[in-house]
Amino acid sequence: MPKNAGLGGSIDQIDLDFVEREATPRLLMKLSIQLHLAGLSLSNTVSVLEIFGVQRARSTVYNWVHKADLQPKDGQSPDHVAVDETVIQLNGERYWLYAAVDPQTNKLLHTKLRPTTTKVLAHAFLTELSEKHDVDDAVFLVDGSRSLQAVCQRHGFDFRYEKHGNRNAVERVFREIKRRTVCFSNCFSNAEAETADDWIRSFSFAWNQLI
Template sequence: MLADLVSESYDADLEESWENERTATPVRAFAVRLHQTGCSLRETTTILAELGVERSHGAVWNWVHRLVDSGCDPPEAQLKRVAVDETAVKINGEWSWLYAAIDTETKLILDIALFGQHGTDPAAAFLHRLDERHDLSEAEFLVDQFGYRIVLSRVGLSGRVNYTDRTLIEKWFQTLKMRIDRFHTSWVGSRSSVRE
């Protein structure tokens, strides 16, 4: 199955971005795709090692940034099922709410936003902004509470409470919080740096 994912990740247009590399382009493209879907550099190198490709975190980091610099477009989300949630984060000693939306099929993060408060108004503002950026006409939103259903109705979107198929966003928030914890449990910086 991993070999299939490697071959699916290959795009001939990427060949020019990665000429003169010792690792085959499909493997590099696969590693970048893994990292874009939320795997850390360590997780990505572990998966590559399982495939028999031993590379350093630095090599994967270079591949990710070389692809960004090449101007290649990331894979596009199909937007059939979108998981939405929020979590509290501490920025410079003050609590903020980070809202995120992830396409469950492609695992792409569609958008994130930070708000100083929690509730239906910030959720509606986030979903309205998301609707302006993406075609959500066919999307079903997977949420974890009935308050979101009110917000979805208010913005004119459809969704349902689902605790099973939306685990991807929970995992993403867990990874985010683990990384913030490495910075002494609180992010020291601006809201824009947290969003970035």
């Protein structure tokens, strides 16, 4: 169960500058965003608002989450980075999710959703990761993905094959993302891949605050 301090700290970091005119108290908006990203469905999040006498549509909460533009903090300097790719179902189509996790903290460093997996896309993912975080001296933990191994070598990163051990961190993240996209498929119903990509970044923000 997440600690209350983590929940409060996460709420404080949610920026509502996108709001122009909104009758909902800002604290309840932040609470709704955090509860949904922490695992509550849109329907149940709306029910929580009703407890406070506020009636809003599921689409309203959905829009709050996306407009908040949440994502993991830049500027981390991990000793190790577990990287992997997995398949996500979106409107019946397969997409590939690239993710990088600091196995010492279990925090997500960077994610990217792509329509396929190639060495070019894997290279772009690691380039974005290296621009966001100081990973030049990190040891990259890679499983059997030949594309990720190849681009690690191309970037000059120190990497090693590891199927379990410290790589369990990224596997736990993938399991939770898959659970969320299956259980709360209304998040992705008729959504574009770009919207799903935004949602996963927002999820990463909440994951990092609550672990």
